[in-house]
Amino acid sequence: MNRVLVIGLMLTMLGSGCSITGKEAPEFTFQTIDGSAITSTDIKGKTIVVNVWATWCGMCIREIPDLNKLQAKYAGDQDLVFLALCDDEVAKVQKTLNRVDFNYLQVADASAYTSKIKTRMVKTYPQNIIIDEDFNVIFEVTEAEGNIYDILDREIQQLKKS
Numbered sequence: 001m002n003r004v005l006v007i008g009l010m011l012t013m014l015g016s017g018c019s020i021t022g023k024e025a026p027e028f029t030f031q032t033i034d035g036s037a038i039t040s041t042d043i044k045g046k047t048i049v050v051n052v053w054a055t056w057c058g059m060c061i062r063e064i065p066d067l068n069k070l071q072a073k074y075a076g077d078q079d080l081v082f083l084a085l086c087d088d089e090v091a092k093v094q095k096t097l098n099r100v101d102f103n104y105l106q107v108a109d110a111s112a113y114t115s116k117i118k119t120r121m122v123k124t125y126p127q128n129i130i131i132d133e134d135f136n137v138i139f140e141v142t143e144a145e146g147n148i149y150d151i152l153d154r155e156i157q158q159l160k161k162s
Contacts, residue, residue, distance in 0.1 A: 021140050025131045026116045030107040033090055033097075038105060043081050045133050047159060049152060051084045051104060052114045052127035055096040059143065060126040064102050066149035071103045074156070079133070085110035130155055 025048075027040040051067055053060035071082045084104035086093050093108040117129060117137070128148060130139040139155045141148075 021137050023137055025129075025135050025137050026113065027135075028113050030085075030110070030113075033093055033106045033108050036105075038083070038107075040135065044135055046079050046081050047133060047156070048081045048083055048131040049104075049156070050117075050127075050129040050131065051082075052110075052117070052125060052129070053084060053086055054125045055086065055088045055092045057125040061096075061100060063126055063148045064100055066147060067152075068101065068103045070149050070152055070156075073153070080156070081105070083107065085114050087111040087114055128152060130159070132159065 025040070029037070029039045031037055049070070053064075067082075067084075074080045074082075082104040084102060085107050087110055088096075088108060090108040093106060097106065114127075118124075118127070124142050126148075127140070127142045128151075129137055130152070132138045138159065141151055
């Protein structure tokens with residue numbers, strides 16, 4: 001393959017990205033760090049706000065207060081689920097959560113699933129996704145520029161209006 005063709009293919013791939021918006025989210029079965037089981041079947045019919053984070057990611061840790069604020073705003077809404085997925089093992093996640101409160105349902109060792117929902121060629125953190133009641137990905141943002149609370153709240157509000 002000649003160099004120009006390879007570069008063209010790479011640019012095409014980068015330009016198209018790995019967006020999963022508009023696609024059905026993969027089904028899952030998780031055990032949260034508190035030992036509860038959660039499956040996609042259990043929460044189908046609800047809107048799911050997913051945060052993919054890492055214990056070593058500074059930007060991830062910085063956005064947690066805004067994510068907690070968002071979760072608190074909708075705490076009484078039984079049709080919304082806030083789910084955090086971390087690729088790190090349970091002990092690392094728990095150690096971080098002992099220092100930083102994060103009020104989403106927490107799943108550790110989630111790399112098999114987070115690799116399926118990554119929104120770029122290479123997995124980046126933080127990643128926020130909204131899955132609608134039909135289990136379709138309707139919004140995604142990675143490394144948000146701006147206040148993640150405002151970004152996600154605006155999307156949730158639009159979804160509630162429709």
